Amino acid sequence: MAVSVNLAKKLDKEYEDKTLKEILDAPVDALAGLTPRHTEALKDLLGIKTVRDLGRNKYFATAGVLVALEGHEG
Template sequence: MAVSVNLAKKLDKDYEDKLLKDILDAPVDALAGLTPRHAEALAALLGIKTIRDLGSNKYFATAGVLVALERHEG
């Protein structure tokens, strides 16, 4: 099954047409809105160097799940 996602506003221009693997291996400042300074802080504080590291970090993953769960509270 093919899946298409428009990430144009979520990534820096240099990464908009890259393969998913290349995006995940990119530095976190490839995400629109994050700067090299943010990337340095994440690397220094949490060892996060790539988008893959950020997305699989247990703290960020837990926070993402909690936010998603809140949307489904009745």
């Protein structure tokens, strides 16, 4: 099954036409709304250098799951 996702509004203009691998290997400021200053702060504080690192980070992953579960409590 093919999956198509339009991420244009979620990415910096420079990355809109890049492959998934290129986006994952990019610095976190490839994400719309983040700046090189954010990239440096995440690198210095948590060792996060790329979009891939950000997505794999246990703190961000846990926060994402908690937000997804919000409203589904028993």
